[in-house]
Amino acid sequence: MDSPSKLMVMSSRRDTLIILASTRDILSSLPDQIIYHIFSFLGANDTARLGVVSKRFNQLCTSSPYLNFVADFDSDYSDPSCLRTRYTDFCSYVNKVLRWREKTGGGLQRLHVHWHSCKKRRFDIGETAVNSWVTIATKCGVEELDMLLHVDPWRGYSLPGCVYNCESLRALKLNLQMGRFNFRVAGWDWLKDLWLDSVTVEDIYFGQRISEWCKSLKRLTLEDVDGISGGLNMTTSSLEELTISGCDFAFTGGNFNISSSSFKTLTIYRCQFKAQRHVNLNCPSLENLTVHDSEFGKCFLCKISCESLEKLRVCGSSFLEACHFRIACPSVGQVMISSCRFAGTCVLNINSFSLQDLTVSECNFSSLGSALQYLPPVKDFQAVPRLRRHIIVKAANLEKLNISSSDEYSYEFPLKIDAPNLKVLWWAGDPVDFSFLKQDMFMSLTSAGIYIEPSCQHKSVESDRHCKRSKSLIYCAAKLLQCLSEARFLRINTWPIEIFFMQNDYPIVFKNLQNLVLLSDGSLADQIPFIASFLKGMPNLKKLIISCFDTSHELSDPNLINFLGLKSRSFNVTEVSRDLKIVKIEAVQAQQCMQNDGRRRLKL
Numbered sequence: 001m002d003s004p005s006k007l008m009v010m011s012s013r014r015d016t017l018i019i020l021a022s023t024r025d026i027l028s029s030l031p032d033q034i035i036y037h038i039f040s041f042l043g044a045n046d047t048a049r050l051g052v053v054s055k056r057f058n059q060l061c062t063s064s065p066y067l068n069f070v071a072d073f074d075s076d077y078s079d080p081s082c083l084r085t086r087y088t089d090f091c092s093y094v095n096k097v098l099r100w101r102e103k104t105g106g107g108l109q110r111l112h113v114h115w116h117s118c119k120k121r122r123f124d125i126g127e128t129a130v131n132s133w134v135t136i137a138t139k140c141g142v143e144e145l146d147m148l149l150h151v152d153p154w155r156g157y158s159l160p161g162c163v164y165n166c167e168s169l170r171a172l173k174l175n176l177q178m179g180r181f182n183f184r185v186a187g188w189d190w191l192k193d194l195w196l197d198s199v200t201v202e203d204i205y206f207g208q209r210i211s212e213w214c215k216s217l218k219r220l221t222l223e224d225v226d227g228i229s230g231g232l233n234m235t236t237s238s239l240e241e242l243t244i245s246g247c248d249f250a251f252t253g254g255n256f257n258i259s260s261s262s263f264k265t266l267t268i269y270r271c272q273f274k275a276q277r278h279v280n281l282n283c284p285s286l287e288n289l290t291v292h293d294s295e296f297g298k299c300f301l302c303k304i305s306c307e308s309l310e311k312l313r314v315c316g317s318s319f320l321e322a323c324h325f326r327i328a329c330p331s332v333g334q335v336m337i338s339s340c341r342f343a344g345t346c347v348l349n350i351n352s353f354s355l356q357d358l359t360v361s362e363c364n365f366s367s368l369g370s371a372l373q374y375l376p377p378v379k380d381f382q383a384v385p386r387l388r389r390h391i392i393v394k395a396a397n398l399e400k401l402n403i404s405s406s407d408e409y410s411y412e413f414p415l416k417i418d419a420p421n422l423k424v425l426w427w428a429g430d431p432v433d434f435s436f437l438k439q440d441m442f443m444s445l446t447s448a449g450i451y452i453e454p455s456c457q458h459k460s461v462e463s464d465r466h467c468k469r470s471k472s473l474i475y476c477a478a479k480l481l482q483c484l485s486e487a488r489f490l491r492i493n494t495w496p497i498e499i500f501f502m503q504n505d506y507p508i509v510f511k512n513l514q515n516l517v518l519l520s521d522g523s524l525a526d527q528i529p530f531i532a533s534f535l536k537g538m539p540n541l542k543k544l545i546i547s548c549f550d551t552s553h554e555l556s557d558p559n560l561i562n563f564l565g566l567k568s569r570s571f572n573v574t575e576v577s578r579d580l581k582i583v584k585i586e587a588v589q590a591q592q593c594m595q596n597d598g599r600r601r602l603k604l
Helices: 004-023 032-039 044-051 055-063 080-104 127-139 206-213 461-470 473-483 494-500 524-535 588-603
Strands: 066-071 110-115 144-148 171-180 193-200 219-223 232-236 241-245 255-260 265-269 278-282 288-292 300-305 311-315 323-328 334-338 345-351 357-361 371-375 391-394 400-405 415-418 424-429 447-452 489-493 515-520 543-548 571-576 582-587
Touching: 066 080, 080 127, 110 127, 127 144, 206 232, 334 345, 447 494, 473 494, 489 494, 494 515, 494 524, 515 524, 524 543
Parallel strands: 066 110, 110 144, 144 171, 171 193, 193 219, 219 241, 232 255, 241 265, 255 278, 265 288, 278 300, 288 311, 300 323, 311 334, 323 345, 334 357, 345 371, 357 400, 371 391, 391 415, 400 424, 424 447, 447 489, 489 515, 515 543
Antiparallel strands: 543 582, 571 582
């Protein structure tokens, strides 16, 4: 007789086999519509493999509303006979599936045909074969066409006329591997999504044709499109999204004009506008405008009139000559310009009552005639003369300003800020000429983060001191610290403090400052005298944090409070990190209030 444990093992095995038998073909038991939906996420090779699993799967693959056909014969280009066989088999299979679909009258949501360039040109697919497949797809009510093929560089490629009259077509994606597209629009009233990739379009009226004939178009993507001459001018009431990537707008004297009442998003990435002078956007519903890694030439003027624009980003782009941005967007709240190169004057003219965050970071002004200006709106635009390097920020409603500089000669940049409602200021990088700052323009400042230090390197302390004095940074540091005197929270590195006290004995009074964070990147022992002098002007200080880049044994010294010029009865060291890099010092009154609050919570 079998043991109980052996019976249990045998029973467990039987149960497992029963479960596997019942769940082995769970996919086949699903409704057809669910299986079709799963097929829509599969690639062409996966669908082909799945078709040989069973007769049912073969039927499902051929009747699926999502047909994917991909041919890539480059791996066997050395064997012409193999190429001929694969070429013939592929075309026969596609013809068979589509003819059967036409015969049965089944619907078609997507036709995906990708024929990658073959090194044996005689085995490249012909226009006649592709258009015959496309024609069958339109008869089956296709909703999405995704075509990639290599075409004759002289003849180009033309879509069959039935595509323009197909009322079911909603999306078209066309990749000709930089072949010429004979663009002739005669309909497309129902098309909503158009994607042109690696296409050459030789049509001076390309934008007008899209606007006039694609009356329902919502999304337009131009990726690596070449040959658009005469400018891109579009006036449409349906377009919502436009993405332009890798395009070269090399037309002479042409403009980039978009006028749309429903336009919401514009993205420009890796584009060339070397010969273009004007970009005009008259889009009341535009919400997001992003420009990445593009290049602009001539005297560039960008006019943006959008009531709904909230964010404007210009990143990693180059402006070869003077540029002027005129932004009439009352709702724009965030403007960010980062990692850009300006060879001439850059003027930001922003008419907005909602602007709260203006960020300029890691920008390079490469010529002595370059500048960055933010000016109030004007009625009439006049050419801005070439000025010397300077930065002007003038914004009545600006609340947050974030600037990062990385130019060792930025100390030559006079900085002017006129922002009476500025509450948050963050500045990092090389110092600039702060001598033009006015203390009364920062009366609303509540929080400031400053980390400035010149990027120039010196071999000795003496040469470093000589550099500091020769650049008149002492006066600039004094002006900067004076403008921060209204802040309640201040995070600052010790470099400007050291510079200030090189020729000043009296501290600047920070009457509202309650929380101070000092960042020490040198020897804390040498910096303690400067820090002590700096703390004398803070009568209402409640919390002090000193953070050192290197281990500083001075932080564990029991006489640290006395060294800093603070009264031991009024301040206590509350925390010292184990690596001796951070110390926290709090006022006794603030510490007692926290303890009392904790006791009250415990009683409750």
